[in-house]
Amino acid sequence: MADSTDGHSAAAVAFLLAQLGEHAAAKFAERIHPLQLTPAHAGILRLVAVQPGCSQQALARTLGALPSKVVTLVDDLQQRGLIERRRNPDDRRLHALHLTTAGTELLRKVRAAAESHGADLTRALDPQQRDNLAALLGCIAADQHLHPGIHPGYQRLRR
Amino acid sequence: MADSTDGHSAAAVAFLLAQLGEHAAAKFAERIHPLQLTPAHAGILRLVAVQPGCSQQALARTLGALPSKVVTLVDDLQQRGLIERRRNPDDRRLHALHLTTAGTELLRKVRAAAESHGADLTRALDPQQRDNLAALLGCIAADQHLHPGIHPGYQRLRR
DNA sequence: TATTGTTATACTCTATAACTATA
DNA sequence: TATAGTTATAGAGTATAACAATA
Numbered sequence: 001m002a003d004s005t006d007g008h009s010a011a012a013v014a015f016l017l018a019q020l021g022e023h024a025a026a027k028f029a030e031r032i033h034p035l036q037l038t039p040a041h042a043g044i045l046r047l048v049a050v051q052p053g054c055s056q057q058a059l060a061r062t063l064g065a066l067p068s069k070v071v072t073l074v075d076d077l078q079q080r081g082l083i084e085r086r087r088n089p090d091d092r093r094l095h096a097l098h099l100t101t102a103g104t105e106l107l108r109k110v111r112a113a114a115e116s117h118g119a120d121l122t123r124a125l126d127p128q129q130r131d132n133l134a135a136l137l138g139c140i141a142a143d144q145h146l147h148p149g150i151h152p153g154y155q156r157l158r159r
Numbered sequence: 160m161a162d163s164t165d166g167h168s169a170a171a172v173a174f175l176l177a178q179l180g181e182h183a184a185a186k187f188a189e190r191i192h193p194l195q196l197t198p199a200h201a202g203i204l205r206l207v208a209v210q211p212g213c214s215q216q217a218l219a220r221t222l223g224a225l226p227s228k229v230v231t232l233v234d235d236l237q238q239r240g241l242i243e244r245r246r247n248p249d250d251r252r253l254h255a256l257h258l259t260t261a262g263t264e265l266l267r268k269v270r271a272a273a274e275s276h277g278a279d280l281t282r283a284l285d286p287q288q289r290d291n292l293a294a295l296l297g298c299i300a301a302d303q304h305l306h307p308g309i310h311p312g313y314q315r316l317r318r
Numbered sequence: 319t320a321t322t323g324t325t326a327t328a329c330t331c332t333a334t335a336a337c338t339a340t341a
Numbered sequence: 342t343a344t345a346g347t348t349a350t351a352g353a354g355t356a357t358a359a360c361a362a363t364a
Contacts, residue, residue, distance in 0.1 A: 008289070008290050008293040008294075009274060009277060010274060010276075010277030010278040010280070010281050010289065011270070011273040011274045011276065011277040012277070012293060013277055013280070013281055013289060013292055013293045013296065014183050014187065014273065014276055014277035014280050014281070015183075015273070015277075015308075015310070016293065016296040016297065016300060017176070017179050017180050017183045017280070017296065018180045018181075018183045018184040018187065018310060018312075019180070019300065019305055019309075019310050019311065020176050020180055020296055020299060020300055020303075020305070021176050021177045021178070021179055021180010021181055021183065021184070022177075022180055022181075022184070022310060022311040022312050023303060023305060023311055024173050024176045024177045024180065025177040025180070025181070026311060028173065028177065055322075055323090056322075056323065057321080057322060057323080066355085066356070066357095067322080067323070067324090068323090068324075068325080068355090068356080068357090068358095069355085069356090070323095071323065071324060071325090072324095091321095091322085091363080091364070092322095092362080092363060092364085093321065093322040093323070093362070093363045093364065094321095094322065094323085094363095095322080095323070111170070114170040114173065114174070115168060115169060115170045117169075117170065117173055118168060118169030118170040118171070118172055118173035118174075119169040121169070121172070121173050121176070121299065121303070122169050122172055122173070122299060123302065124298050124299055124301070124302035124303075125295065125298060125299065129295060129298075130167070130169065130172060131167050132291070132295065133172060133292070133295045133296075134167040134171060134172045134175065135167075136284065136288060136291065136292045136295070137172065137175040137176065137179055137292075138175065139283045139284060139288075140179060140280065140281060140283055140284065141175060141178065141179055142283070143282065143283035144179075144182060144280070144283075146178055146179070146182060149174075150178075151174070151177060151178050151181060152178065152181040152182055152185060153177075153181050156354095156355080158354080159354090214345070214346090215345075215346065216344085216345060216346080225332085225333070225334095226345080226346070226347090227332090227333080227334090227335095227346090227347075227348080228332085228333095229346095230346065230347060230348085231347095234347095250340080250341070250344095250345085251339080251340055251341085251345095252339065252340045252341065252344065252345040252346070253340095253344095253345060253346085254345080254346070315331095315332080317331080318331095319364100320363100320364080321362100321363085321364075322361100322362080322363080322364095323360100323361090323362085323363105324359105324360080324361080324362100325358105325359085325360075325361100326357100326358090326359075326360090327356100327357085327358085327359090328355100328356090328357080328358100329354100329355080329356080329357090330353100330354080330355070330356095331352100331353080331354075331355085332351100332352080332353075332354090333350100333351090333352080333353095334349100334350085334351085334352095335348105335349090335350085335351100336347100336348085336349075336350090337346100337347080337348075337349090338345100338346085338347080338348100339344100339345085339346085339347100340343100340344085340345080340346100341342100341343080341344075341345100
């Protein structure tokens with residue numbers, strides 16, 4: 001990985017980003033572990049909430065993940081009664097995905113966990129610094145053409 | 160993963176960090192791929208440069224990686240003539256690791272790649288913004304007790 | 319024939335623990 | 342007995358492609 005010893009070089013910023021990003025992802029995974037969810041599960045719950053009735057293929061395309069992986073994750077969530085597969089009468093090949101009441105409730109807990117996770121992660125910054133950081137990161141994310149809300153790690157989803 | 164749709168909440172910052180961190184790591188891996196190195200290889204090259212003569216166990220402890228993984232990575236680097244295993248005469252169980260001339264040269268290329276990678280990643284920011292970002296990230300990293308130069312991803316080193 | 323969802327299989331990666339040599 | 346390094350092996354995880362149902 002990049003050298004991190006040469007002050008505020010561009011390489012040092014990139015290394016810090018990679019380091020903190022991994023740390024943030026790992027801490028978030030810990031936060032939702034008690035809910036018996038992985039980040040992948042949480043990502044699917046969130047997307048189905050945003051796009052109710054979406055198909056598994058659409059989900060896979062949006063996440064950049066393999067359809068066969070999405071199947072097993074949706075299996076998990078359905079078996080726990082968090083998500084429903086409804087047959088689309090117009091095209092019976094498709095499964096229209098919907099959150100159940102339990103799924104909506106659990107997603108609320110996931111969002112609460114994400115918020116307290118974020119607060120803990122940025123506790124060293126005052127509100128102005130935090131907004132400043134958000135703006136700078138948003139600037140880079142836009143420039144790098146990252147899709148809002150789509151973590152590249154979704155491409156290797158884990159159960 | 161965290162919701163990224165609620166403005167500049169703490170959760171949004173955490174999500175952006177995770178997203179950008181993964182992106183930065185992936186881009187860096189692409190940069191050094193032509194050198195036939197993975198980030199894990201690069202990390203070992205760098206640590207051996209910083210602590211010449213260190214043992215493989217010490218390396219594994221510093222990186223938080225399994226000793227058996229370090230073996231295969233050092234094997235790769237040794238076979239390519241980038242690193243030397245010297246027997247420690249005082250304790251013949253230990254291998255003292257040293258970079259060869261070729262290893263030192265390749266590490267220079269890795270550092271150049273890291274620098275241009277960082278420049279590309281932060282091209283949307285002016286120098287002042289970049290320094291600002293570095294300071295904010297450094298602040299969080301220190302608060303979260305991250306070890307400078309040690310990427311948490313080293314713990315699952317890949318060849 | 320093409321597409322959705324699913325399942326099966328082969329492959330890779332990882333972790334554990336056994337092994338050797340030295341202490 | 343304990344530790345460094347190595348190797349072997351079993352388990353988990355992943356990607357590919359085969360498959361059934363529907364269009």
